[in-house]
Amino acid sequence: MYKNILLEKSEGIGYITINRPKVLNALNKETMIELRDVVHEIGTDKDIKVVIVTGSGTKAFAAGADISEMHGMTALEGREWGKFSQKVFSDIENLSQPVIAAVNGYALGGGCELAMSCDIRIASENAKFGQPEVLLGVIPGFAGTQRLPRLVGKGKAKELLFTGEQIDAHEAYRISLVNKVVPHEELLSVAKAMAQKIQSCAPIAVQLCKVAVNEGLDTDLDTGVAYEAEVFGLCFATNDQKEGMSAFVEKRKAQFVGK
Numbered sequence: 378m379y380k381n382i383l384l385e386k387s388e389g390i391g392y393i394t395i396n397r398p399k400v401l402n403a404l405n406k407e408t409m410i411e412l413r414d415v416v417h418e419i420g421t422d423k424d425i426k427v428v429i430v431t432g433s434g435t436k437a438f439a440a441g442a443d444i445s446e447m448h449g450m451t452a453l454e455g456r457e458w459g460k461f462s463q464k465v466f467s468d469i470e471n472l473s474q475p476v477i478a479a480v481n482g483y484a485l486g487g488g489c490e491l492a493m494s495c496d497i498r499i500a501s502e503n504a505k506f507g508q509p510e511v512l513l514g515v516i517p518g519f520a521g522t523q524r525l526p527r528l529v530g531k532g533k534a535k536e537l538l539f540t541g542e543q544i545d546a547h548e549a550y551r552i553s554l555v556n557k558v559v560p561h562e563e564l565l566s567v568a569k570a571m572a573q574k575i576q577s578c579a580p581i582a583v584q585l586c587k588v589a590v591n592e593g594l595d596t597d598l599d600t601g602v603a604y605e606a607e608v609f610g611l612c613f614a615t616n617d618q619k620e621g622m623s624a625f626v627e628k629r630k631a632q633f634v635g636k
């Protein structure tokens with residue numbers, strides 16, 4: 378049982394909801410510790426095939442790290458807070474299951490960084506994105522300076538980081554920060570439909586795609602391509618590869634079991 382996070386498991390999908398709506402789901406230490414624990418719980422739950430992360434209420438996904446908690450921090454405390462939270466977001470990025478962010482409102486600072494640690498972002502038309510840290514005298518501390526340029530390119534990332542400007546969901550889509558924009562009331566159903574589509578595919582193959590992309594993007598092309606060959610080969614050791622290809626040859630729908 379968590380205080381600041383709702384965790385629901387239904388039909389193979391794990392729903393993580395940041396639940397501090399009175400402060401626009403600001404990420405304080407207690408919430409980040411709970412998020413770490415929730416991610417660990419989901420990562421070890423074999424019944425969960427896809428994860429959806431969202432925010433409670435209609436206004437915010439997460440409006441950033443909790444400023445009231447941070448404002449008295451020393452340099453060393455700030456460093457530890459950043460390192461701890463970076464690790465939590467890396468754990469999300471490295472979850473074996475695909476993770477979809479359903480961004481229902483403000484995704485600012487740590488909130489934008491949380492969305493960027495997910496594999497796929499779906500935004501409500503109401504969503505707003507930004508890294509406003511320079512307006513507070515700091516820089517992004519939960520890997521925003523690293524994930525933002527990887528998603529939108531160096532120039533656009535620097536513009537957003539240097540100005541602290543907020544952008545709407547359509548602009549976020551235009552610069553490839555989000556995968557799609559949907560009417561607010563359809564956000565969770567679209568996220569769920571995507572989760573179900575992913576669930577209908579061979580689970581190990583999906584997980585290995587995730588690993589290959591994540592590992593490959595952190596290295597040079599030749600190393601990434603060599604890694605892909607290893608992982609591609611590994612797929613032939615699964616029952617699902619035999620099933621998937623037999624089903625194609627036999628003109629029937631494949632029944633994947635995740636083995």
Ligand code: CAA
Nearest residue numbers: 400401403440441442443444445485486487509517518519
């Ligand atoms: N931390 C703590 N409290 C926050 C918060 C945050 N990041 N964001 C909002 N809140 C609180 C407000 O203080 C307010 O609380 P009270 O009702 O007790 O006054 C409540 O949430 C509602 O917020 P507002 O009244 O400000 O709502 P609004 O609609 O007028 O404005 C907003 C919405 C534009 C998102 C505005 O709240 C805002 O600018 N929030 C801060 C955004 C921000 O700077 N985020 C980055 C934080 S730093 C960071 O995240 C560093 C990092 O990289 C890890």
